[in-house]
Amino acid sequence: MSFLRKKLDQIKKPFNKGEKWEKFAPAFNAFDTFLFVPDHTTKKGAHIRDAIDLKRTMITVVLALVPALIYGIYNTGYQHFHQLGETFTFMDAFLHGAWKIVPMIVVSYAVGLGIEFIFAIYRGHEVNEGYLVTGLLIPMIMPVDIPLWMVAVSVAFAVLIGKEAFGGTGMNILNPALMARAFAFFAYPTYMSGNKVWVSDASTIDAISGETILGTLAHGKPVEHDMWSMFAGSIPGSIGETSTLWILVGAAILILTGIGSWRIMVSGVIGGAIAGLLFNLWSANGLMAFPWYQHLLVGGFAFGLVFMATDPVSAAQTTKGKWIYGLLIGFFCIVIRVFNPAYPEGVMLAILLMNVFAPTIDHYVISANIKKRKKRLASATVKSA
Template sequence: MNFLRKQLDKAGENFKPGSKFEKFAPALNAFDTFLFVPNHTTKKGAHIRDAIDLKRTMITVVIALLPALIYGIYNAGAQHFGQTGEAFTFMDAFIHGSWKIVPMIAVSYIVGLSIEFAFAVYRGHEVNEGYLVTGLLIPMIMPVDIPLWMVAVSTAFAVVIGKEAFGGTGMNILNPALTARAFAFFAYPTYMSGNEVWVSEASASKVDAITGETILGSLASGNEVSYSFMDMFNGAIPGSIAETSTLWILVGAAILIFTGIGSWRIIVSGFVGAAVMGLIFNAFSVNALMAFDWSNHLVVGGLAFGVVFMATDPVSAAQTTKGKWIYGFLIGFFGIMIRVFNPAYPEGIMLAILLFNVFAPTIDHYVIQANIKRRKKRLAAVQA
């Protein structure tokens, strides 16, 4: 590491102010801070002395994502071999899943970071580490066989329109990863929905048994599902790459909550809101989706993944304590509502989160105003 440190310091001489490559200093600095702890601190004014910084925060989120990602890679292969009827081992499934998913991750990082570097050089500021998480989230919420060029275009849209247009990391009002998925869904609907996109190579297979239909898609069509609650909870079902296993998503949630990075209030209230809406629908049971048990609604589709990893985004979520409870509850509540009432799109958590990303500042505003009014009333009572 000392050798690498010396080489970076030597290269940095060519990027100092007034030097030949001064304009490209943010790019070199990005590599430096990714590999080493920054060697500078604030010089004046109040600041917080803490061991945590943006890089460590993002790395912790990446670690929290790994259990769901690793299982998602395995499940992608397992669903493929399982529906073709071929015998397979864990390594067979994992290798097949890796062959499909690792290139998607590579494309997401290459395209996204290239754009981030370009904007950093153009604006003359440092490259932020926020894309470490976004670059992993984007492929994790995509169908396994989506073409790589679509991943690239969706990533570029999310970074440019969903993030850099607002000023970069910390300034965006929408979750960038969900912005990428929303763009892909509306721009390439045949690759993001239907019964042939959720199982690897289902559309190219000559085996009639392969349909790759998700549980929610089957229920929306009025069909019964044969999966047990534990199948759905463990994630042995078709779906987006890393959204199927509620078990491993909750492991990631525990990491986020234990480290203080993810808001447990948003996570808990998100599941509560979904449960309440599910119970309301169970009381009527007009169709298969409404009759689907409320507990099952919590463990299928993207609900758990969205509530844990998307709704808790500290930039686009509500900031006040009470606002987080309201924000999370409404996401879960409306997520199930959209899921059931929209037969063309039997999954609503993406749209619910994006909707309340927009309303998060409004929620915080009214929470703060309510606090101000209560304090004014107490002050008036004391003065009286």
């Protein structure tokens, strides 16, 4: 370890202050601090500091994503072979999925981190770790058959327009991963919806029809999957979103470590359930009659709520605000599903919509605190007068 450290310090020399590559220090530091937590000590303020930092926070989210990712990779192969009617082993399915998905992840990280590095050097700050999560989320919410160049363009749009244009990490209004998906959805609609994209090779092989459950419902057809498949995730859909089971494992990791907001997740489920129940009472079409608890299992509802709605930057920031924010996301997700004929899934639009309203929610929550203070001041002035 000390040998590696010495070697790194040697390589680092030209990046130090006053040396010729000083400007590129953020790029080097990103790799250096990935290997070692630096030897920085406290200079002012509290002399001791908590073990947590942004790297640890973001890596914990990445770890929470891994179960859903691994299942997503397997499910990609499973859907492919299952629809072709071939016999296959777990390994076959996994390798088929990996062959499709790993390149997407590589492209997402390469493009996104490339832009982040350039901005860090240009602005002279360290590379923020937020993209470690965004870069993994983006492939997980894409249909498996999307061409890689579309992934690259979407990522570039999300990072440039969705994040850096607002000032970088911590300043963005909308969730960058959803920005990428929304961009792809509106720029390349044929690759992002319909019944030809959700299963690997469905667009090229006619024998495969990859229709999602929500797509089936929107077309007024009966659903062929049982509830266990919906929960376990052996259904067509975006790569990471199908398995509620493994998403719940991720949710458990986020809640137990205290990294993700359980308030948003819980209130989101409540909001979704309320909307689902109301529509069940109405029952005018297949999507409305679809049982409310199954609404919570299918589509991107669970994935969006656990991993995207809880993004602290774009979510409401106050405790009360988080309850309201989550509740409305759950509610609007189901509403959009039922009322939007062009697009049977609503979670992406629901979260983006509430991202926009999150500052407003916080504004009213904080106003209550300010009002309380002003009222106290007024009564104190009356007393002394």
